[in-house]
Every structure is written in C-alpha cells, then in structure tokens.
Amino acid sequence: MSQGVVRAFPPEVLEIARKIRDMEIRGAGRIAKAAAEALRIAALKYEGESCEEFKEYMLKVAELLVSTRPTAVSLPNAVNYVVSQLKKPGIDSLEKARSLVVSRASRFIEYADQALSKISEFGEKVIRDGDTILTHCNSAAATGILVLAHKKGKDITVYATETRPKFQGYITAESLLREGVRVRIIPESAVRSIMKRIDKVVVGADTVAANGAVVNKVGTSLIALAARERGIDFFVATETFKFSPFTLIGDIVPIEFRAETEIVDEEMLARHPKLRVLNPAFDVTPPDFITGIITEIGIIPPQAASIVIEEMYGHPVMHESLKAVEEDFAQ
Ligand SMILES: O=C(COP(=O)(O)O)[C@H](O)[C@H](O)COP(=O)(O)O
Incomplete structure (x- = not known):
C-alpha cells in the first residue's frame, strides 16, 4: 500500500456518515444500504490515478462508515461485501478496482431491496x-x-x-x-x-x-x-x-x-x-x-x-x- 496522504472524502460521503451517526438515516437495513451507496459514491468520485492509493482510500472510507454506529452488524457486513475483494489478487488497475466497488455496492443495494420483498x-x-x-x-x-x-x-x-x-x-x-x-x-x-x-x-x-x-x-x-x-x-x-x-x-x-x-x-x-x-x-x-x-x-x-x-x-x-x-x- 502507498504511504501517501489519503485523499479528502467527497462531501456526499461525509454527509451520509453524519446522517447515520445522527440517526437521520436509521434502521439496520437502511444504514447498510446507505453505507453501500456511500462507498459507491466514494469510488466514482475518486480523482487520483493510483490503484494502490484507491484501495487505501476505500479502506479509510469503509473505516469511517463502520465507525458511525456500533451495534447493527448489517453495517460492517455491507461494507465488507463491497470492499473486501479489493484485497484479492488480480485487482491491479484503478479501473478494475473502481468497477469492482461500484458493481458490488449496486448489487448489495439491489439484494437488500429484494430481500425485503x-x-x-x-x-x-x-x-x-x-x-x-x-x-x-x-x-x-x-x-x-x-x-x-x-x-x-x-x-x-x-x-x-x-x-x-x-x-x-x-x-x-x-x-x-x-x-x-x-x-x-x-x-x-x-x-x-x-x-x-x-x-x-x-x-x-x-x-x-x-x-x-x-x-x-x-x-x-x-x-x-x-x-x-x-x-x-x-x-x-x-x-x-x-x-x-x-x-x-x-x-x-x-x-x-x-x-x-x-x-x-x-x-x-x-x-x-x-x-x-x-x-x-x-x-x-x-x-x-x-x-x-x-x-x-x-x-x-x-x-x-x-x-x-x-x-x-x-x-x-x-x-x-x-x-x-x-x-x-x-x-
Ligand atoms: O432497532 C431498530 C432501529 O434502531 P435505531 O432507530 O436506533 O436505528 C430496528 O428494529 C432494526 O434496526 C431493524 O430495522 P430494519 O428492519 O429497518 O432494518
């Protein structure tokens, strides 16, 4: 992993984290979906060019989201689902890494909606x-x-x-x-x-x-x-x-x-x-x-x-x- 400074998070991501912490977004299912959406936005808005830096940045966003509320395991489960595969071998370009995060976040949100029905x-x-x-x-x-x-x-x-x-x-x-x-x-x-x-x-x-x-x-x-x-x-x-x-x-x-x-x-x-x-x-x-x-x-x-x-x-x-x-x- 690069030792570079981790980029600032997009304001939309910070806003979702704040809303979860302040219970404007609440309920374990909604919290999980909001976290997946925040990860998707973070990936799409990343402006750097390094795959390694992207992975480090995504883990920091993940860490921020997981820290917002401690009890609902839907939150770390959703976050893990979206980012854990970044660690797998073969994710060696920024585009691969970004599209992995975006597609897994979208899949999680879709799964969550279908699960409720x-x-x-x-x-x-x-x-x-x-x-x-x-x-x-x-x-x-x-x-x-x-x-x-x-x-x-x-x-x-x-x-x-x-x-x-x-x-x-x-x-x-x-x-x-x-x-x-x-x-x-x-x-x-x-x-x-x-x-x-x-x-x-x-x-x-x-x-x-x-x-x-x-x-x-x-x-x-x-x-x-x-x-x-x-x-x-x-x-x-x-x-x-x-x-x-x-x-x-x-x-x-x-x-x-x-x-x-x-x-x-x-x-x-x-x-x-x-x-x-x-x-x-x-x-x-x-x-x-x-x-x-x-x-x-x-x-x-x-x-x-x-x-x-x-x-x-x-x-x-x-x-x-x-x-x-x-x-x-x-x-
Ligand atoms: O306890 C709460 C909400 O607590 P809080 O208001 O403190 O978040 C809900 O019963 C569960 O989260 C399940 O909700 P859902 O089925 O919507 O996931």
Missing part, C-alpha cells in the same frame, strides 16, 4: 385474518410484513410502541396509517398489560448472533418476556446480512449507549452533577424466546443461525479475509 412474502403467511400484532421501534422488515398482510385483505390491528427516547414508533404508526392499517400507539410500559389483546409479536433486528440471540431496539427483550409469559408467538423479521459472522468465533455484539441528554435535559443534569443516566439503545433477546426468524431465505428457527452464518460467510477462522478487513478497519 421476500421477507414480506414469507412473513405475511404467519399473519392471520383478524390478528392483533405488536411491533416495536421502526423496522422496514417488520412493517413490510404487516403492510403486505393488510394489502392481501387480512383485517389486522397493529399496536406500535412509542419507543422512547427517540419515538421511532411514530414513524411505524405513520407508515402503517398511510397504507390504511389500523394502528394503536402505546407506551412501552403498557406492553405487559396489553399483551392479553395480542396474537403475535413481529419486530426487526440489528444483529442476529450465532446462537440465535437477537439484538434489537432496547425494550425488545422485555416484550419477548411478556409474550413468552402468555405463550404468544414472537417473530423477528430480518435480512440475512444482519447475521453476525463475528459472533461465530465468540465476539460480543457491542451495545450502543447514547447521550444522557436523550433521556434527561441539560438543565436537570446541571442541577444534579452526580446524576448519571444510562441510555442503552439496544438489548439482547435470547433464542428461546423467539418462535422464528423470518428472512429472505425462509423462516428459520433461531437455533439455525450459525448454519446460516456459515452458509453465507464461511467460517471466519477458515475465511481469513473477513477478519483481515475488520482488522484494517480497527487500525
């Missing part, structure tokens, strides 16, 4: 006419299922949690209302008391670990607990690129902790200098609480997560390139 089709089958369904936060994968069930003429009612502190439940409610779905918003604290009205739960995922545990918006695991208490089916809707190859070798999924001021205002913090606020953005739902994971390749039991990961990514110990790219990002 397939998830809707598989997931719609678990929804019955007359069902009342609880969802949490805002998940494109979960919402797609509910919209398709409604479009197929099933009379459903959706309970959407507010999802404090960022109120993503409002986004869910509005997108369902636009499609004509009947919606009730509830505070998360009401979940257990309304569970008697619920026929099934459908939520999204940020990461699926090799043991089938699902990392999603904080509060998901409490909803799963309340559903289990009543024997209510709990489904997770997710693309397979949210399955984490890193957990196959024991890596822990990092949980994002966000600013104290999302929970308590500056004035209260100033009045009580000893007060500390914990604001975890995600939590972990154990596999035993999950009825099925609805993916674009079918509905799988959570216990099959490691098989899916090996099929999709190979075993990381056998497949050094994935780890090598990850280490590059960490430098």
